[in-house]
Amino acid sequence: MKYEFPAIEKKWHSRWQADKTFKTGDDASKPKYYVLDMFPYPSGSGLHVGHLEGYTASDIIARYKRSRGYNVLHPMGWDAFGLPAEQFAIKTGTHPKLTTEQNIRNFKETLQAMGFSYDWTREINTTDAQYYKWTQWIFSQLYDRGLAYMSEVDVNWCVELKAVLANEEVEEKITDGYTVVRRPLRQWVLKITAYAERLLADLDELDWPENVKQMQRNWIGRSEGVEIDFELPCHKKNLRVYTTRPDTLFGATYLVISPEHPLAEKLATAQQLVEVKQYIRQAKLKTELERTGLQKEKTGVFTGSYAINPATGKPLPVWISDFVLISYGTGAIMSVPAHDSRDWEFAKQYNLSIIEVIKSQHDVQEQVFEDKNSVCVNSSNDEISLDGLSFSDAFERMASWLERKQVGERKVNYKLRDWIFSRQRYWGEPIPIKHYDDGTVRLETNLPLELPEVEAYHPSETGESPLANITEWLYGSDEHGAFRRETNTMPQWAGSCWYYLRFIDPENHQHLIDSEQERYWMNVDLYIGGAEHAVLHLLYARFWHKVLFDLGVVSTKEPFRKLFNQGMILGEDNEKMSKSRGNVIPADHVLTRYGADAVRLYEMFLGPLEQVKPWNTNGIEGISRFLGKVWRLVYPTLDGAATELSSAPMPEGLLRRMHKTIKKVGEDTENLKFNTAISEMMVFVNELQKAGCNNREAIETLLVLLAPYAPHITEELWEAIGRNTSISKQSFPSYDSTLVEDSMLTIAVQINGKLRGTFTAPAKSSKEHLLAEARHVESARKFLEEKTIIREIVVVDKLVNFAVK
RNA sequence: GCCAAAGUGGCGGAACUGGUAGACGCGCUGGACUCAAAAUCCAGUGAGUGAAUAACUCGUGUGGGUUCGAUUCCCAUCUUUGGUACCA
Numbered sequence: 001m002k003y004e005f006p007a008i009e010k011k012w013h014s015r016w017q018a019d020k021t022f023k024t025g026d027d028a029s030k031p032k033y034y035v036l037d038m039f040p041y042p043s044g045s046g047l048h049v050g051h052l053e054g055y056t057a058s059d060i061i062a063r064y065k066r067s068r069g070y071n072v073l074h075p076m077g078w079d080a081f082g083l084p085a086e087q088f089a090i091k092t093g094t095h096p097k098l099t100t101e102q103n104i105r106n107f108k109e110t111l112q113a114m115g116f117s118y119d120w121t122r123e124i125n126t127t128d129a130q131y132y133k134w135t136q137w138i139f140s141q142l143y144d145r146g147l148a149y150m151s152e153v154d155v156n157w158c159v160e161l162k163a164v165l166a167n168e169e170v171e172e173k174i175t176d177g178y179t180v181v182r183r184p185l186r187q188w189v190l191k192i193t194a195y196a197e198r199l200l201a202d203l204d205e206l207d208w209p210e211n212v213k214q215m216q217r218n219w220i221g222r223s224e225g226v227e228i229d230f231e232l233p234c235h236k237k238n239l240r241v242y243t244t245r246p247d248t249l250f251g252a253t254y255l256v257i258s259p260e261h262p263l264a265e266k267l268a269t270a271q272q273l274v275e276v277k278q279y280i281r282q283a284k285l286k287t288e289l290e291r292t293g294l295q296k297e298k299t300g301v302f303t304g305s306y307a308i309n310p311a312t313g314k315p316l317p318v319w320i321s322d323f324v325l326i327s328y329g330t331g332a333i334m335s336v337p338a339h340d341s342r343d344w345e346f347a348k349q350y351n352l353s354i355i356e357v358i359k360s361q362h363d364v365q366e367q368v369f370e371d372k373n374s375v376c377v378n379s380s381n382d383e384i385s386l387d388g389l390s391f392s393d394a395f396e397r398m399a400s401w402l403e404r405k406q407v408g409e410r411k412v413n414y415k416l417r418d419w420i421f422s423r424q425r426y427w428g429e430p431i432p433i434k435h436y437d438d439g440t441v442r443l444e445t446n447l448p449l450e451l452p453e454v455e456a457y458h459p460s461e462t463g464e465s466p467l468a469n470i471t472e473w474l475y476g477s478d479e480h481g482a483f484r485r486e487t488n489t490m491p492q493w494a495g496s497c498w499y500y501l502r503f504i505d506p507e508n509h510q511h512l513i514d515s516e517q518e519r520y521w522m523n524v525d526l527y528i529g530g531a532e533h534a535v536l537h538l539l540y541a542r543f544w545h546k547v548l549f550d551l552g553v554v555s556t557k558e559p560f561r562k563l564f565n566q567g568m569i570l571g572e573d574n575e576k577m578s579k580s581r582g583n584v585i586p587a588d589h590v591l592t593r594y595g596a597d598a599v600r601l602y603e604m605f606l607g608p609l610e611q612v613k614p615w616n617t618n619g620i621e622g623i624s625r626f627l628g629k630v631w632r633l634v635y636p637t638l639d640g641a642a643t644e645l646s647s648a649p650m651p652e653g654l655l656r657r658m659h660k661t662i663k664k665v666g667e668d669t670e671n672l673k674f675n676t677a678i679s680e681m682m683v684f685v686n687e688l689q690k691a692g693c694n695n696r697e698a699i700e701t702l703l704v705l706l707a708p709y710a711p712h713i714t715e716e717l718w719e720a721i722g723r724n725t726s727i728s729k730q731s732f733p734s735y736d737s738t739l740v741e742d743s744m745l746t747i748a749v750q751i752n753g754k755l756r757g758t759f760t761a762p763a764k765s766s767k768e769h770l771l772a773e774a775r776h777v778e779s780a781r782k783f784l785e786e787k788t789i790i791r792e793i794v795v796v797d798k799l800v801n802f803a804v805k
Numbered sequence: 806g807c808c809a810a811a812g813u814g815g816c817g818g819a820a821c822u823g824g825u826a827g828a829c830g831c832g833c834u835g836g837a838c839u840c841a842a843a844a845u846c847c848a849g850u851g852a853g854u855g856a857a858u859a860a861c862u863c864g865u866g867u868g869g870g871u872u873c874g875a876u877u878c879c880c881a882u883c884u885u886u887g888g889u890a891c892c893a
Contacts, residue, residue: 210810218889221892322891327892414892616831619831676818689846753872793874798825
């Protein structure tokens with residue numbers, strides 16, 4: 001019989017569906033395993049081979065864990081709110097819902113064609129009102145706890161388009177000739193900063209790639225420092241700065257405040273006022289990108305005022321510069337140009353003095369000295385001296401002194417900002433908030449608050465979302481009076497912040513999740529997805545999870561115990577796959593040509609899962625051949641029936657190979673090293689084929705090992721050899737540890753570490769025996785002639801090395 | 806600039822805690838089967854010198870070091886990729 005994958009794959013898809021083969025088990029006595037993919041945004045362009053990599057990996061794990069006796073939860077859903085569908089709607093008038101539905105159908109078809117063992121009865125869709133009801137419910141909880149608030153936030157406002165732009169869009173629009181300014185707009189903001197410390201600390205216990213944890217740590221950006229008050233003789237108020245280097249206070253020679261600082265204009269002396277005002281105005285016109293993006297020359301303006309350095313008592317000029325960010329620390333800094341490159345640059349540019357306070361290896365007038373591993377100098381007054389102290393000692397002494405004098409206090413700061421949570425869009429979850437005429441704000445308690453139909457998807461004249469145009473939806477009244485609804489919607493992140501919970505209990509109308517189910521299934525044991533979500537999605541989801549933990553909705557501190565980032569698959573030209581490059585390999589093309597099993601195997605055979613690697617369609621031929629060989633083990637001839645399997649014992653060599661293969665495939669699969677597991681199975685198949693083996697145990701073992709990787713062909717052959725239950729119900733075989741090692745080994749003979757010959761010896765031979773054998777190896781002997789052996793190294797089962805002179 | 810990861814044949818990649826570098830696959834070369842092709846099977850395939858399936862030399866980005874022995878450990882350096890961008 002011939003291997004006809006299209007018919008075989010189709011047959012098993014319908015068989016699995018009819019038999020509900022992959023419905024999640026509910027036997028609570030079994031251990032559970034929750035393996036989750038980052039669910040996709042169903043885009044219009046369909047799936048390509050890169051998308052299938054992570055899904056294939058998670059499916060192999062799901063099937064493998066089932067064979068190890070676990071209840072496996074392996075669900076799939078759709079992160080279906082988002083910009084592309086809305087932009088398509090603006091262009092064509094097609095409702096995003098329709099576009100989304102169509103794309104989902106398309107995506108689902110491909111995923112099913114791949115034979116993924118998802119439990120489709122748990123499919124969820126973030127745009128489903130029964131789903132976003134709970135997204136809105138979580139928002140309500142955040143609001144009630146004071147974790148959601150409104151704030152005037154500077155946004156990128158496009159004057160001509162009357163629309164808010166994302167940071168990434170700004171440059172593009174400016175090139176197109178539009179004007180983009182920073183303008184404050186009322187936004188909903190989530191107080192993620194309240195969880196900064198826990199988000200940082202709990203990273204330690206996660207089994208995540210170290211680089212992802214590091215990226216999150218950097219993003220949270222914890223720093224320990226001191227806030228110091230500088231007296232302003234001409235003002236009632238002090239000027240408070242934040243610094244992580246209080247040890248350098250004696251070297252502070254000027255202060256800089258942000259243009260947005262409340263004192264910026266007030267500190268300007270009459271003489272400087274015009275210049276200061278102009279500088280502040282200009283700073284406002286600059287976009288975020290222009291101000292912070294490029295490494296460019298610093299600008300600044302002197303206020304004319306001075307502040308007193310609490311350590312030296314000397315007056316320091318106060319400057320304004322836009323390199324100081326109002327949103328970090330106090331929006332004001334003390335500058336120590338001798339030991340900070342930014343301050344040094346600024347000082348050189350405006351001719352400000354530079355004082356060395358850390359023992360430097362060179363002249364700080366010529367070059368900045370930033371090394372922390374040196375000691376303080378020139379740092380003493382009547383009350384305190386830091387001279388000779390290391391960084392940490394000096395930090396402590398200065399911080400304590402400032403606190404005693406009540407001119408400063410220790411402060412921990414984070415780079416992490418609160419999360420701007422509103423979007424001026426239609427295609428997102430409506431924020432369930434009512435604004436009353438008297439200015440009060442209340443939650444909408446009747447959830448879900450559904451998205452109304454609209455005529456046009458353009459933003460409104462005021463920069464509000466299209467919802468502002470639907471008066472019948474917008475206005476209403478209740479016992480608290482007349483209200484206007486919030487027109488902002490949630491960002492795309494919202495739905496993906498908690499979807500892993502809903503998969504556990506997708507139909508629950510009373511609660512977000514049943515707590516008994518939650519306790520059984522959480523955490524997610526393995527979360528597979530792309531590294532592009534290393535920070536935002538994974539940080540936002542952790543934040544919400546911790547809030548839900550505080551609310552008692554979930555029982556674990558963290559959602560995802562183990563995270564794995566699959567590496568991107570590049571096009572055949574070694575470039576990132578993109579439409580514009582024309583190097584995209586659509587999933588459907590390879591599927592129809594080679595079949596799901598071949599695609600699954602090849603995706604994994606390409607290289608280590610975590611690595612970035614190019615696709616090479618030629619390479620899949622090797623996988624096709626491999627599957628052909630497996631097929632012919634059972635169906636040796638084109639027109640004949642399945643081969644008669646024998647139960648006679650197999651030769652020892654094959655038996656050992658089989659046990660080796662079981663061990664290696666088990667361990668490699670467990671560790672997501674699928675490429676080497678496949679290569680091991682290839683070796684096994686090659687040996688079976690060479691030996692013309694028709695041993696039942698050998699063939700059945702092979703099929704069970706291969707089943708998680710290539711489920712269709714293995715089901716078909718399993719049936720062909722007379723087994724009548726799905727191979728997916730088989731237990732993973734165990735190996736005999738006495739059979740995984742060879743009985744005869746090849747021992748290397750080295751002279752001075754160079755290979756000069758080999759001989760064979762029984763495993764676990766004694767050192768003496770190996771040494772004696774090695775001396776007789778012809779090819780090595782001549783290297784020993786007329787030499788003195790100064791050392792003999794014997795590694796049992798490996799080699800003998802003679803060090804000679 | 807800073808942080809992280811990685812550099813191995815023509816190509817994708819393999820190599821356990823330092824122990825025979827190049828498993829497995831692609832590609833290529835030759836052969837078998839065939840009228841022929843496809844498919845399949847067999848043999849070979851890091852580079853160099855050699856008539857050679859003899860023998861030797863070189864070889865895991867580069868330069869050093871530790872070691873009987875280094876792709877693996879240490880130092881320096883170059884390149885590539887990802888992240889980040891004045892966070893004081």
